[in-house]
Amino acid sequence: MNFKNYLALSVxxxxxxxxxxxxxxxxxxxxxxxPEFNLESTGALNTGSAVAVPGTDTTxxxxxxxxxxxxxxxxxxxxxNNLARISYSNDDGIKSFTTFSYTFDAQDLxxxxxxxxxxxxxxxxxxxxxxxxxxxxxxxxxxxGTIPIAPGIFNILFADFTGGASFSAVKAISFTLTAETAxxxxxxxxxxxxxxxxxxxxxxxxxxxxxxxxxxxxxxxRK
Numbered sequence: 001m002n003f004k005n006y007l008a009l010s011v012x013x014x015x016x017x018x019x020x021x022x023x024x025x026x027x028x029x030x031x032x033x034x035p036e037f038n039l040e041s042t043g044a045l046n047t048g049s050a051v052a053v054p055g056t057d058t059t060x061x062x063x064x065x066x067x068x069x070x071x072x073x074x075x076x077x078x079x080x081n082n083l084a085r086i087s088y089s090n091d092d093g094i095k096s097f098t099t100f101s102y103t104f105d106a107q108d109l110x111x112x113x114x115x116x117x118x119x120x121x122x123x124x125x126x127x128x129x130x131x132x133x134x135x136x137x138x139x140x141x142x143x144x145g146t147i148p149i150a151p152g153i154f155n156i157l158f159a160d161f162t163g164g165a166s167f168s169a170v171k172a173i174s175f176t177l178t179a180e181t182a183x184x185x186x187x188x189x190x191x192x193x194x195x196x197x198x199x200x201x202x203x204x205x206x207x208x209x210x211x212x213x214x215x216x217x218x219x220x221x222r223k
Contacts, residue, residue, distance in 0.1 A: 038080035072096035106136035112193035114155035124184030141165035
C-alpha cells in the first residue's frame with residue numbers, strides 16, 4: 001500500500017466508522033499526481049514556469065503555485081513527474097540539486113509539527129536538504145540536514161528551524177534536494193505536513209474489504 005492509497009483508506013475508514021488510531025494534523029502540500037513538468041539541465045540553472053498545483057493534489061486553501069528548478073554542474077540532470085511521483089536523475093558522474101518552491105495565500109500551518117515527504121528510493125549515499133519558510137511579514141526561517149537513506153516518511157521538525165518566520169501565517173515554502181553521490185537518483189512520492197506513516201500489510205489486512213473500496217475509489221479519482 002502506497003501513501004496515496006493509505007490516505008484514501010484513512011478517509012474512507014473514517015466515513016464508515018472504522019476504528020483507527022488518531023493521526024496528527026495532516027496537510028498535503030503536493031501529491032505530484034499531475035504531470036506538470038520535465039526539466040533538463042545541461043550545467044546551468046533551468047527553472048520551469050510556475051504552475052498551479054491541482055486541487056486534488058493539495059489540501060492547502062486557495063491557489064498553490066509550484067515552481068521547479070534544477071541546476072547541474074556537469075553535463076545533464078533531469079527532474080520530472082513519473083508514475084505520480086517525482087524522479088530526480090543525474091547522468092553518470094554528475095551532481096546536481098533540484099528546488100521546489102510553493103507560494104500561496106498566507107495561512108496557518110501551526111497545527112502541524114513537521115514538514116514531511118515520502119522517500120521512495122535513492123542510490124545516493126547521502127541526500128541533503130535545505131528548507132526555507134516565509135511568512136506574511138517576509139520573515140524567513142531555515143533548516144538544513146540530511147535524509148536517512150531508507151524508504152518511508154521523513155520529517156523535518158518545525159522546532160528545528162531557525163529564524164523569525166511564523167508558522168501561523170506562512171505564504172511560501174521551498175526545499176532543495178541534493179544527491180551528494182555523483183550520478184545518483186532520488187524519487188519522492190508526496191510532500192506535506194505530518195504525513196502519516198504507511199503501515200505494513202499485516203496491520204491493515206483485516207480491513208481488506210475497506211482497503212479494496214478505498215483503492216478502487218482512488219484509482220477512479222486519478223483517471
